[in-house]
Amino acid sequence: MRxxxxxxxxxxxxxxxxxxxxxxxxPIAGPEAPQxxxxxxVATGVGGRTVSATATLSLFVGPDHELFEVVLTGDxxxxxxxxxxxxxxxxxxxxxxxxxxxxxxxDLWRALSDGTTSITGDLESTAFSGGALDGQxxxxxxxxxxxxxxxxxxxxxxxxxxxxxxxxxxxxxxxEGRIVVLGRP
Numbered sequence: 001m002r003x004x005x006x007x008x009x010x011x012x013x014x015x016x017x018x019x020x021x022x023x024x025x026x027p028i029a030g031p032e033a034p035q036x037x038x039x040x041x042v043a044t045g046v047g048g049r050t051v052s053a054t055a056t057l058s059l060f061v062g063p064d065h066e067l068f069e070v071v072l073t074g075d076x077x078x079x080x081x082x083x084x085x086x087x088x089x090x091x092x093x094x095x096x097x098x099x100x101x102x103x104x105x106x107d108l109w110r111a112l113s114d115g116t117t118s119i120t121g122d123l124e125s126t127a128f129s130g131g132a133l134d135g136q137x138x139x140x141x142x143x144x145x146x147x148x149x150x151x152x153x154x155x156x157x158x159x160x161x162x163x164x165x166x167x168x169x170x171x172x173x174x175x176e177g178r179i180v181v182l183g184r185p
Contacts, residue, residue, distance in 0.1 A: 034146040037143055038129060039131055050112050052159065054113060060105075063105070148182065156173065
């Protein structure tokens with residue numbers, strides 16, 4: 001007659017070995033957390049013949065799609081604005097342009113209250129750098145974009161600013177920070 005204990009002992013030891021590798025502190029496997037895919041550094045300004053306490057910053061993707069437009073004051077330094085899928089069709093349209101495999105234009109607009117505007121544009125492949133997709137070109141094709149943040153390090157709005165006309169009717173605005181595309185590669 002065969003003794004069942006050695007087989008039962010081996011089975012029990014196998015189960016214990018499996019359980020020994022699972023602890024309370026082990027993370028639960030799940031979707032990868034969103035991470036910075038790329039950065040667009042912002043160090044830009046605008047000046048104009050007006051007296052203003054605000055400046056507007058806008059980001060356009062593609063030929064004419066405005067992702068965001070924010071009116072800033074000096075108090076906005078140190079803040080972050082994040083847009084995501086719950087922010088409507090505008091976010092979805094921007095994501096579609098950023099992931100379409102085409103090196104679309106990205107434009108940064110700065111404006112003062114009198115309409116004085118300064119625009120700089122670049123292609124996605126040169127505007128964005130760093131992050132998990134560093135070096136991927138032409139755009140974010142294949143990635144899942146879960147958010148786009150505007151991180152404001154400093155906002156300076158000075159009236160009369162440099163005042164080139166010497167009449168006190170001038171404002172200089174300067175904004176530093178970054179736009180961060182968040183998601184999963």
